Amino acid sequence: MKVSLAEIVEGQLKEVDLEIEDKIRVLSYFGDEIPLVTPVVFKGKAYDANGDIYIKGIVESMAEYSCCRCLKKFQQKIIGEVHEKLIKEHSPKAEVDEYFLIKNNMIDISEIMENTLILSLPMKIICDENCKGLCLVCGKNLNEQACDCEKDEIDPRLAKLKDLLQ
Ligand SMILES: [Zn+2]
Ligand SMILES: [Zn+2]
Structure with a gap:
Protein backbone atom coordinates (compact mmCIF):
# COMPACT_ATOMS: atom_id res chain seq x y z
CA MET A 1 0.00 0.00 0.00
CA LYS A 2 1.35 3.40 -0.98
CA VAL A 3 0.83 6.53 1.08
CA SER A 4 1.40 10.04 -0.20
CA LEU A 5 3.69 12.34 1.75
CA ALA A 6 3.49 15.10 -0.86
CA GLU A 7 2.48 17.79 1.63
CA ILE A 8 5.58 17.13 3.70
CA VAL A 9 7.96 16.61 0.80
CA GLU A 10 6.79 19.86 -0.78
CA GLY A 11 6.94 21.72 2.50
CA GLN A 12 3.24 22.62 2.99
CA LEU A 13 3.08 20.67 6.22
CA LYS A 14 5.64 19.81 8.88
CA GLU A 15 3.76 16.77 10.09
CA VAL A 16 0.95 14.44 9.02
CA ASP A 17 -0.85 11.89 11.14
CA LEU A 18 -1.08 8.45 9.64
CA GLU A 19 -3.54 5.77 10.55
CA ILE A 20 -3.36 2.86 8.17
CA GLU A 21 -4.85 -0.58 8.02
CA ASP A 22 -3.48 -3.11 5.60
CA LYS A 23 -3.75 -6.82 5.03
CA ILE A 24 -0.46 -8.67 5.23
CA ARG A 25 -1.18 -12.37 5.13
CA VAL A 26 2.12 -13.82 6.35
CA LEU A 27 5.47 -12.72 7.65
CA SER A 28 8.30 -14.63 6.01
CA TYR A 29 11.16 -15.00 8.38
CA PHE A 30 14.19 -17.19 7.66
CA GLY A 31 12.07 -19.73 5.82
CA ASP A 32 9.33 -19.66 8.42
CA GLU A 33 5.93 -18.36 7.49
CA ILE A 34 4.03 -16.77 10.31
CA PRO A 35 0.39 -16.06 9.46
CA LEU A 36 -1.21 -12.82 10.61
CA VAL A 37 -4.84 -13.36 11.50
CA THR A 38 -5.92 -9.72 11.77
CA PRO A 39 -5.21 -6.72 9.53
CA VAL A 40 -2.02 -4.85 10.34
CA VAL A 41 -2.60 -1.41 11.83
CA PHE A 42 -0.14 1.46 11.81
CA LYS A 43 -0.72 4.52 13.97
CA GLY A 44 1.77 7.33 13.93
CA LYS A 45 3.02 10.22 11.89
CA ALA A 46 5.47 11.40 9.30
CA TYR A 47 7.32 14.61 10.03
CA ASP A 48 9.98 16.94 8.77
CA ALA A 49 12.97 17.63 11.01
CA ASN A 50 15.38 20.14 9.44
CA GLY A 51 14.68 18.89 5.95
CA ASP A 52 14.87 15.19 6.80
CA ILE A 53 11.67 13.22 6.77
CA TYR A 54 10.94 10.60 9.39
CA ILE A 55 8.18 8.13 10.07
CA LYS A 56 7.31 7.22 13.63
CA GLY A 57 4.61 5.05 15.13
CA ILE A 58 3.35 1.71 16.32
CA VAL A 59 2.51 -1.32 14.17
CA GLU A 60 0.16 -3.96 15.50
CA SER A 61 -1.38 -7.24 14.45
CA MET A 62 -2.24 -10.69 15.74
CA ALA A 63 0.10 -13.51 14.78
CA GLU A 64 -0.53 -17.21 14.77
CA TYR A 65 2.51 -19.08 16.01
CA SER A 66 3.35 -22.75 16.43
CA CYS A 67 5.02 -23.47 19.75
CA CYS A 68 8.56 -24.68 19.12
CA ARG A 69 8.32 -27.14 22.01
CA CYS A 70 4.85 -28.68 21.72
CA LEU A 71 3.87 -27.52 18.18
CA LYS A 72 0.51 -26.26 19.43
CA LYS A 73 -0.86 -23.28 17.52
CA PHE A 74 -1.57 -20.15 19.49
CA GLN A 75 -2.32 -16.53 18.75
CA GLN A 76 -0.46 -13.63 20.21
CA LYS A 77 -0.42 -9.92 19.63
CA ILE A 78 2.62 -8.61 17.84
CA ILE A 79 3.60 -4.99 18.30
CA GLY A 80 6.48 -3.12 16.76
CA GLU A 81 7.79 0.38 16.97
CA VAL A 82 8.88 2.30 13.88
CA HIS A 83 11.16 5.28 13.90
CA GLU A 84 12.87 5.51 10.55
CA LYS A 85 14.38 8.12 8.37
CA LEU A 86 12.88 8.22 4.91
CA ILE A 87 15.17 8.95 2.00
CA LYS A 88 14.06 10.82 -1.08
CA GLU A 89 14.58 9.04 -4.36
CA HIS A 90 17.57 10.36 -6.34
CA SER A 91 19.30 11.57 -3.21
CA PRO A 92 22.87 10.26 -2.75
CA LYS A 93 21.72 7.85 -0.06
CA ALA A 94 18.89 6.42 -2.14
CA GLU A 95 20.88 3.30 -3.00
CA VAL A 96 21.41 2.32 0.59
CA ASP A 97 19.20 -0.61 1.47
CA GLU A 98 18.50 0.17 5.07
CA TYR A 99 16.50 3.27 4.31
CA PHE A 100 12.95 3.42 3.10
CA LEU A 101 12.54 5.42 -0.06
CA ILE A 102 10.13 8.16 -0.96
CA LYS A 103 9.29 7.65 -4.63
CA ASN A 104 7.05 10.14 -6.45
CA ASN A 105 6.24 11.57 -2.99
CA MET A 106 4.93 8.17 -1.88
CA ILE A 107 6.14 5.60 0.58
CA ASP A 108 5.40 1.90 0.61
CA ILE A 109 3.83 1.68 4.05
CA SER A 110 3.25 -2.08 3.72
CA GLU A 111 6.97 -2.65 3.40
CA ILE A 112 7.63 -0.57 6.51
CA MET A 113 4.91 -2.38 8.47
CA GLU A 114 6.14 -5.79 7.37
CA ASN A 115 9.78 -5.06 8.22
CA THR A 116 8.84 -3.69 11.61
CA LEU A 117 6.79 -6.75 12.51
CA ILE A 118 9.53 -9.14 11.39
CA LEU A 119 11.99 -7.34 13.67
CA SER A 120 9.47 -7.63 16.50
CA LEU A 121 9.01 -11.39 16.31
CA PRO A 122 9.88 -13.14 19.55
CA MET A 123 13.30 -14.84 19.68
CA LYS A 124 11.78 -18.01 20.96
CA ILE A 125 8.24 -18.98 20.07
CA ILE A 126 6.73 -20.89 22.98
CA CYS A 127 3.06 -21.15 23.97
CA ASP A 128 3.92 -20.77 27.64
CA GLU A 129 7.14 -20.39 29.58
CA ASN A 130 6.31 -23.61 31.39
CA CYS A 131 5.46 -25.56 28.24
ZN1 LIG B 1 4.07 -25.32 23.83
ZN1 LIG C 1 6.16 -40.63 26.22
Whole structure:
Protein backbone atom coordinates (compact mmCIF):
# COMPACT_ATOMS: atom_id res chain seq x y z
CA MET A 1 0.00 0.00 0.00
CA LYS A 2 1.35 3.40 -0.98
CA VAL A 3 0.83 6.53 1.08
CA SER A 4 1.40 10.04 -0.20
CA LEU A 5 3.69 12.34 1.75
CA ALA A 6 3.49 15.10 -0.86
CA GLU A 7 2.48 17.79 1.63
CA ILE A 8 5.58 17.13 3.70
CA VAL A 9 7.96 16.61 0.80
CA GLU A 10 6.79 19.86 -0.78
CA GLY A 11 6.94 21.72 2.50
CA GLN A 12 3.24 22.62 2.99
CA LEU A 13 3.08 20.67 6.22
CA LYS A 14 5.64 19.81 8.88
CA GLU A 15 3.76 16.77 10.09
CA VAL A 16 0.95 14.44 9.02
CA ASP A 17 -0.85 11.89 11.14
CA LEU A 18 -1.08 8.45 9.64
CA GLU A 19 -3.54 5.77 10.55
CA ILE A 20 -3.36 2.86 8.17
CA GLU A 21 -4.85 -0.58 8.02
CA ASP A 22 -3.48 -3.11 5.60
CA LYS A 23 -3.75 -6.82 5.03
CA ILE A 24 -0.46 -8.67 5.23
CA ARG A 25 -1.18 -12.37 5.13
CA VAL A 26 2.12 -13.82 6.35
CA LEU A 27 5.47 -12.72 7.65
CA SER A 28 8.30 -14.63 6.01
CA TYR A 29 11.16 -15.00 8.38
CA PHE A 30 14.19 -17.19 7.66
CA GLY A 31 12.07 -19.73 5.82
CA ASP A 32 9.33 -19.66 8.42
CA GLU A 33 5.93 -18.36 7.49
CA ILE A 34 4.03 -16.77 10.31
CA PRO A 35 0.39 -16.06 9.46
CA LEU A 36 -1.21 -12.82 10.61
CA VAL A 37 -4.84 -13.36 11.50
CA THR A 38 -5.92 -9.72 11.77
CA PRO A 39 -5.21 -6.72 9.53
CA VAL A 40 -2.02 -4.85 10.34
CA VAL A 41 -2.60 -1.41 11.83
CA PHE A 42 -0.14 1.46 11.81
CA LYS A 43 -0.72 4.52 13.97
CA GLY A 44 1.77 7.33 13.93
CA LYS A 45 3.02 10.22 11.89
CA ALA A 46 5.47 11.40 9.30
CA TYR A 47 7.32 14.61 10.03
CA ASP A 48 9.98 16.94 8.77
CA ALA A 49 12.97 17.63 11.01
CA ASN A 50 15.38 20.14 9.44
CA GLY A 51 14.68 18.89 5.95
CA ASP A 52 14.87 15.19 6.80
CA ILE A 53 11.67 13.22 6.77
CA TYR A 54 10.94 10.60 9.39
CA ILE A 55 8.18 8.13 10.07
CA LYS A 56 7.31 7.22 13.63
CA GLY A 57 4.61 5.05 15.13
CA ILE A 58 3.35 1.71 16.32
CA VAL A 59 2.51 -1.32 14.17
CA GLU A 60 0.16 -3.96 15.50
CA SER A 61 -1.38 -7.24 14.45
CA MET A 62 -2.24 -10.69 15.74
CA ALA A 63 0.10 -13.51 14.78
CA GLU A 64 -0.53 -17.21 14.77
CA TYR A 65 2.51 -19.08 16.01
CA SER A 66 3.35 -22.75 16.43
CA CYS A 67 5.02 -23.47 19.75
CA CYS A 68 8.56 -24.68 19.12
CA ARG A 69 8.32 -27.14 22.01
CA CYS A 70 4.85 -28.68 21.72
CA LEU A 71 3.87 -27.52 18.18
CA LYS A 72 0.51 -26.26 19.43
CA LYS A 73 -0.86 -23.28 17.52
CA PHE A 74 -1.57 -20.15 19.49
CA GLN A 75 -2.32 -16.53 18.75
CA GLN A 76 -0.46 -13.63 20.21
CA LYS A 77 -0.42 -9.92 19.63
CA ILE A 78 2.62 -8.61 17.84
CA ILE A 79 3.60 -4.99 18.30
CA GLY A 80 6.48 -3.12 16.76
CA GLU A 81 7.79 0.38 16.97
CA VAL A 82 8.88 2.30 13.88
CA HIS A 83 11.16 5.28 13.90
CA GLU A 84 12.87 5.51 10.55
CA LYS A 85 14.38 8.12 8.37
CA LEU A 86 12.88 8.22 4.91
CA ILE A 87 15.17 8.95 2.00
CA LYS A 88 14.06 10.82 -1.08
CA GLU A 89 14.58 9.04 -4.36
CA HIS A 90 17.57 10.36 -6.34
CA SER A 91 19.30 11.57 -3.21
CA PRO A 92 22.87 10.26 -2.75
CA LYS A 93 21.72 7.85 -0.06
CA ALA A 94 18.89 6.42 -2.14
CA GLU A 95 20.88 3.30 -3.00
CA VAL A 96 21.41 2.32 0.59
CA ASP A 97 19.20 -0.61 1.47
CA GLU A 98 18.50 0.17 5.07
CA TYR A 99 16.50 3.27 4.31
CA PHE A 100 12.95 3.42 3.10
CA LEU A 101 12.54 5.42 -0.06
CA ILE A 102 10.13 8.16 -0.96
CA LYS A 103 9.29 7.65 -4.63
CA ASN A 104 7.05 10.14 -6.45
CA ASN A 105 6.24 11.57 -2.99
CA MET A 106 4.93 8.17 -1.88
CA ILE A 107 6.14 5.60 0.58
CA ASP A 108 5.40 1.90 0.61
CA ILE A 109 3.83 1.68 4.05
CA SER A 110 3.25 -2.08 3.72
CA GLU A 111 6.97 -2.65 3.40
CA ILE A 112 7.63 -0.57 6.51
CA MET A 113 4.91 -2.38 8.47
CA GLU A 114 6.14 -5.79 7.37
CA ASN A 115 9.78 -5.06 8.22
CA THR A 116 8.84 -3.69 11.61
CA LEU A 117 6.79 -6.75 12.51
CA ILE A 118 9.53 -9.14 11.39
CA LEU A 119 11.99 -7.34 13.67
CA SER A 120 9.47 -7.63 16.50
CA LEU A 121 9.01 -11.39 16.31
CA PRO A 122 9.88 -13.14 19.55
CA MET A 123 13.30 -14.84 19.68
CA LYS A 124 11.78 -18.01 20.96
CA ILE A 125 8.24 -18.98 20.07
CA ILE A 126 6.73 -20.89 22.98
CA CYS A 127 3.06 -21.15 23.97
CA ASP A 128 3.92 -20.77 27.64
CA GLU A 129 7.14 -20.39 29.58
CA ASN A 130 6.31 -23.61 31.39
CA CYS A 131 5.46 -25.56 28.24
CA LYS A 132 6.60 -29.14 28.80
CA GLY A 133 6.83 -29.93 25.11
CA LEU A 134 6.36 -33.29 23.44
CA CYS A 135 7.66 -36.57 24.79
CA LEU A 136 10.70 -37.48 22.72
CA VAL A 137 9.76 -41.13 22.92
CA CYS A 138 5.99 -41.36 22.32
CA GLY A 139 5.29 -37.88 21.00
CA LYS A 140 2.51 -37.07 23.48
CA ASN A 141 1.92 -33.45 24.37
CA LEU A 142 3.12 -33.47 27.96
CA ASN A 143 1.07 -30.37 28.81
CA GLU A 144 -2.07 -32.38 28.24
CA GLN A 145 -1.08 -35.80 29.46
CA ALA A 146 1.82 -37.38 31.26
CA CYS A 147 3.33 -40.55 29.86
CA ASP A 148 5.30 -43.41 31.34
CA CYS A 149 8.16 -43.40 28.89
CA GLU A 150 11.65 -43.86 30.22
CA LYS A 151 13.53 -40.70 29.65
CA ASP A 152 17.22 -40.27 30.02
CA GLU A 153 17.21 -37.17 32.04
CA ILE A 154 20.83 -36.35 31.83
CA ASP A 155 22.23 -33.01 32.71
CA PRO A 156 23.15 -31.46 29.32
CA ARG A 157 26.70 -30.80 30.57
CA LEU A 158 27.10 -34.45 31.46
CA ALA A 159 25.62 -35.46 28.11
CA LYS A 160 28.42 -33.53 26.40
CA LEU A 161 30.96 -35.42 28.47
CA LYS A 162 29.30 -38.70 27.59
CA ASP A 163 29.54 -37.82 23.89
CA LEU A 164 33.24 -37.09 24.29
CA LEU A 165 33.88 -40.41 25.98
CA GLN A 166 32.23 -42.40 23.21
ZN1 LIG B 1 4.07 -25.32 23.83
ZN1 LIG C 1 6.16 -40.63 26.22
